[in-house]
Amino acid sequence: MSIAKLGSFVVVGLIAAAALLEVFHVNGSAPTAVDGVPARASFQVIDGDTLRTAEGERIRLIGIDAPELPPRARCARETELALAAKDRLTDLVEGATHIATTPRPDEPDRDRYDRLLRDVSVDGVDVGEILVSEGLAKVWRGRKSAWC
Numbered sequence: 109m110s111i112a113k114l115g116s117f118v119v120v121g122l123i124a125a126a127a128l129l130e131v132f133h134v135n136g137s138a139p140t141a142v143d144g145v146p147a148r149a150s151f152q153v154i155d156g157d158t159l160r161t162a163e164g165e166r167i168r169l170i171g172i173d174a175p176e177l178p179p180r181a182r183c184a185r186e187t188e189l190a191l192a193a194k195d196r197l198t199d200l201v202e203g204a205t206h207i208a209t210t211p212r213p214d215e216p217d218r219d220r221y222d223r224l225l226r227d228v229s230v231d232g233v234d235v236g237e238i239l240v241s242e243g244l245a246k247v248w249r250g251r252k253s254a255w256c
Contacts, residue, residue, distance in 0.1 A: 150162050150207075151167075151201050151207065153194055153197045153198045153201060154166065154194075155174060155176075155177050155190065155193070155194050155197075156174025156175065156190055156193025156194050156196070156197055156239060156244060156245055157169045157172055157173065157174035157193070157197075157236075157239075157245060158223065159197075159201070159228065165224060166221075166222070166223040166224065167209055167223060167224045167225075167226050167228065168219055168221075168223040168224065168225050168226070169226070169227070169228050169235060169236050169239075169245075170212055170215060170225040170226055170227055170236070170248075171212075171227070171236050171247065171248050172236040172239060172240055172245040172246065172247060172248055173245060173246050173247075173248045173249075173252060173253045174190065174193045174194075174239065174244065174245040175187075175189040175190040175193060175244075175245075175253075175255040176190055176252075176255075177190045177191070177194065178190075181255075182255070182256050183255070183256035185255060185256055186255035186256055189243075189244060189255055190255075192244055193239060193244035193245060196238075196239060196242065196244055197235065197239065200230045200235055200238065201230065203230070204230035204231055205231055206230070206231055206232070207228065207229070207230050208228070208229045209224070209226040209227070209228050210226060210227045210228075210229070211224075211225065211226055211227075212225070212227060
């Protein structure tokens with residue numbers, strides 16, 4: 109490979125690295141999450157109360173119940189609310205500079221689907237409380253809520 113071609117690869121690589129770094133910057137600082145992993149790189153929103161980490165670990169927001177997406181939704185209204193809850197959780201996660209997941213000492217570590225049960229906060233604000241206050245989730249009462 110010629111020096112010119114090698115130089116071109118280096119320049120392209122540096123441009124790509126700079127673009128990736130820019131993706132992870134919000135207000136001049138990299139978003140952080142559990143163990144210092146960049147927030148946007150570490151979470152995918154599954155639905156209104158479940159996230160997945162880049163490593164594949166699923167996290168269930170503890171203490172709330174969000175409406176179900178199809179095919180588990182029982183009516184069109186539940187589907188509409190479920191999509192809105194998922195979109196709102198996505199906005200909160202993508203807009204965060206810091207995401208924290210915290211277990212509750214009085215709750216089990218995992219649910220029956222092997223998801224981690226965690227309080228999740230973005231920039232110091234509890235995500236579950238936001239979703240409940242906006243009518244996109246309800247406080248968990250030990251059983252699924254009626255959304256129809």
